[in-house]
Amino acid sequence: MAVTLESIKEAQLKIAPYIVETPLLRADALDEFLGCEVYLKLENMQVTQSFKYRGAISKMLTLSMEEKQNGIITASSGNHGKAVAHAARTLGITATVVVPDTASPFKVGAIKQLGATVIECDVTERFAMSARLAEAHGYTLFHPYDDAEIIMGQGTAGLEIMSQHPALDTVIVPTSGGGLLGGILTAIKQSKADISILGAEPHNMPRYSESLAQKKRVKVESTSTIADALVTDQPGERNFPIVQMYADGMLKASETSISKATKLLLMEGKILAEPSGAISLAAILDGSYLPAADEKVCFVISGGNVGFEQLAQLETVQYE
């Protein structure tokens, strides 16, 4: 099934009873720091504290009775795994989650608490391993982003953004495999809304910037980043063409800027996000994009799964 505006609208109807329509806030206090009119789409307030629940529950609801009985498996750096585990529990389905060794212990703990079986492996092996186990056990494989149903689910965030504030100029979307970006792009661009949409990814893992420059899906070196939810080394096969067709640009953010953005959002914006969720602000702090002073920019805060202990890392960070 192709990812279209129509299919995203259908997904929205289907998942409405399960998800939160997250707030889109005007955050005046951040204007002076980011140099524009700041709006925040708070997916850190979504069920399981990230946008991932949209796609997870959307796909879970399409399973046949037999697939439900056989159980599902997925590979995830944390947020998708938590979302899948929660969606599976909600619908009474057995779930296995393969997590990379880069995943935050906080996130892995949350997945276990939701009753899923957790298997750890090297970050570069996780998709191959989950595919092998799916084959061996008859599990349905839930790819975290390279899946039409998942992209449609994530796209519902784009429909909400348009209905909550139709007059935005720009939306900046945290990007890893491209599920959220692909979904939001399809929803907003196929609606013919006059909104510029940019992705934001870690400078350490610029899989989309490189791929767009080379006009093909490039695999980048797998390095570490504080943005532990954004560690995919290559754009998804289904996601890349959507990004290539519709995105107005791809921004990069340094590790320092990601830390600064997380602390700025907390101390001045009063919103707790995980570092990956604050990367859209980081791209601005980095000078990767220079908005106009009266530009209405919506920063998608993609997730909030961060342990209290992790906040200590921000203690010495200065954002001014």
Next chain:
Amino acid sequence: MAVTLESIKEAQLKIAPYIVETPLLRADALDEFLGCEVYLKLENMQVTQSFKYRGAISKMLTLSMEEKQNGIITASSGNHGKAVAHAARTLGITATVVVPDTASPFKVGAIKQLGATVIECDVTERFAMSARLAEAHGYTLFHPYDDAEIIMGQGTAGLEIMSQHPALDTVIVPTSGGGLLGGILTAIKQSKADISILGAEPHNMPRYSESLAQKKRVKVESTSTIADALVTDQPGERNFPIVQMYADGMLKASETSISKATKLLLMEGKILAEPSGAISLAAILDGSYLPAADEKVCFVISGGNVGFEQLAQLETVQYE
């Protein structure tokens, strides 16, 4: 000038260009912890990070040219002082702030940064000292809560609550001297809205609970509380009759519950408040009020002035 719904509406028009209409959020993730439908009125996102700016700028705008030239003085545990300092700077007025020794260094630092002169004294002496200095230097005295103009300004939060969500069942308001509670009560009760309004104060300093029980303004012992913005030992003279006439109840919260509420709001609600600002949630955690499961309860988050170092105090707090 009497505090009436009409005067609060006038204040709202007057201060509109200076303040933020703060968000009123539906916070689904907190429902299971608080046992009701949770709404948050986010005054921690107000200018100077607390509701106090409403009253401060409202009163500042009423000064005559001569009063403006002579400067102003106030006594404050922090948030009011910061608000007054900011309002004074905005209108080009000299400000002196008398702060008690119980004030958080974080707040005192912010007041100094805004260009106000800071004088420290014992917490029980602060009003007498500011009155003496006002007399001696010809400053206009800005009482933090026992002042009609200040109460009207704070009441504008009540007007916003009604326009942002007219179908609430209950509003819970952090209470110290009674400026915010008095203003919100006047705005909502004189509008004949069918909303129950409760105050919340620290168990350690129950000035309103005691005064309401004894039907007169009682002075309670000045003890310490983590809710450093709620340290007034006696209800205000102008505030008490309003609270007596209109309030549907006064809740108390223990120190433990205040810490738990602050961490709960941060980790599950994704909102950073200072402990005083989270006391309305604390009253529920304490069992001081038992809402119905389908009750729409709006928790006024009165402020967010908390230093990053202070968050460390929450590390070992368990809210579940």
